Amino acid sequence: PLTTYTNPLPGQWSSTNCAALDTNGDLWVGGSTNTWNVGAAIARQTPGGWVPVGMGVQTVNCMLVENGRPTIGTPGFASFVGHWSGTAWVTYGQTFDGSVRTLLRLRNGDLIAGGDFLASGTTPVSRIARWDGTAWQPFAQGVDGPVRALAQLPNGDLIAAGEFLSDGLRPLNLIARWNGTGWEPLGAGLAGNPGASVRSLLVLPNGDLLAGGDFA
Numbered sequence: 001p002l003t004t005y006t007n008p009l010p011g012q013w014s015s016t017n018c019a020a021l022d023t024n025g026d027l028w029v030g031g032s033t034n035t036w037n038v039g040a041a042i043a044r045q046t047p048g049g050w051v052p053v054g055m056g057v058q059t060v061n062c063m064l065v066e067n068g069r070p071t072i073g074t075p076g077f078a079s080f081v082g083h084w085s086g087t088a089w090v091t092y093g094q095t096f097d098g099s100v101r102t103l104l105r106l107r108n109g110d111l112i113a114g115g116d117f118l119a120s121g122t123t124p125v126s127r128i129a130r131w132d133g134t135a136w137q138p139f140a141q142g143v144d145g146p147v148r149a150l151a152q153l154p155n156g157d158l159i160a161a162g163e164f165l166s167d168g169l170r171p172l173n174l175i176a177r178w179n180g181t182g183w184e185p186l187g188a189g190l191a192g193n194p195g196a197s198v199r200s201l202l203v204l205p206n207g208d209l210l211a212g213g214d215f216a
Contacts (some may be wrong), residue, residue, distance in 0.1 A: 008043035008050040009033070020065045028053070028070060030060030042070055042084075054084040061115075062103050073100030073113060081113050081131070093135045094121030104150035106158065114147030114160055128160055140182045143167050151201035151209060159186065161198035161211060174198045174215060190215040 007013055008029055016031040027045040040052035041060045054070060062073040071083040079100050082091035098117035105111055111131040118126055123135065126142025128150075145164030152158055160183070161175040167182065173189020175198055190198055190211060198213040 005045065006050070008045075009040065009052055013043070017059070017061055018063045020063050020070070022065045022068060024068075028063065028065050030063040030070070030072060032059040042072070054089065057089065061099060061101055064103050064105055066105065071103060071111070073103050073115065075099040079115070079117070081111070092131050094123075096120050096125075096129075096136075101146060101148045101162075102150050104152065104158075106152055107156065112150055112158065114150050114162065116146045127162070127164065139178060141168050143172065143176065143183060146197075148197060148199050148213075149201040149211075151203050153203060153209065154207045159201060159209065161190075161201055161213075163195075163197045165191075174213075175211060 012033045014032045014034050016029050018030045020028045022028060028042060030042045033041050040055050041057045042053040043050040044053055057074060059075050060072045061075050064071045069084050073081050076099055077097060078095040079098065080091045080095045081100055082089045096117035097119050099115045100113050101115040103113055114128045118124065120129060120136035125136050125138045127147045128139050128142055129136040130139065143164035144166050146162045147160050148162040150160055158178040159175065164172055166172055170185065172183060172185055173191045174196060175186045175189055176183040177186050193216040196215040198211050198215060200212040202210045204210065
């Protein structure tokens with residue numbers, strides 16, 4: 001049977017937006033609080049109950065947990081990617097001009113962010129970007145719609161999915177593969193209804209890729 005969890009932070013927690021498991025099996029959830037710049041938008045489930053983590057962020061859209069520390073993406077104009085040092089949020093480079101919707105750590109250590117943004121500071125990074133250790137870098141010309149999910153296949157290929165239809169050069173139909181220099185279609189893509197969207201990706205142990213969303 002499914003386990004039902006209590007509200008992580010009663011009185012200040014208004015929604016849950018994402019969840020992640022730590023290597024020790026702890027469940028972390030990110031969401032929205034009712035208190036600007038005071039409440040914690042992340043909580044960790046422990047045997048003793050929920051523990052708030054990372055004060056000072058009102059909303060978390062997406063999250064990775066690495067070595068017991070969360071790395072998050074936030075919504076809105078001037079959104080950011082950052083990790084919790086234990087005492088403060090440490091941001092990765094300049095802010096984005098739109099929401100960060102998804103994060104992925106590649107096996108080579110690269111951090112990838114996808115979302116609604118068009119730029120990081122003055123650097124164009126249309127909806128998807130790679131952190132090079134100093135700044136966010138674009139994937140060619142990017143894509144023409146929001147990126148909402150990321151995955152890496154067993155062969156190392158990066159897959160992006162969301163609400164985009166093209167990279168400006170070829171049709172992509174909501175999902176695409178990065179070939180090292182540009183985006184290319186993944187099969188025939190996924191579409192079929194106005195406002196179609198891919199919202200989640202999962203790579204199975206046998207290498208199959210699952211996609212979930214609002215497509216027909």
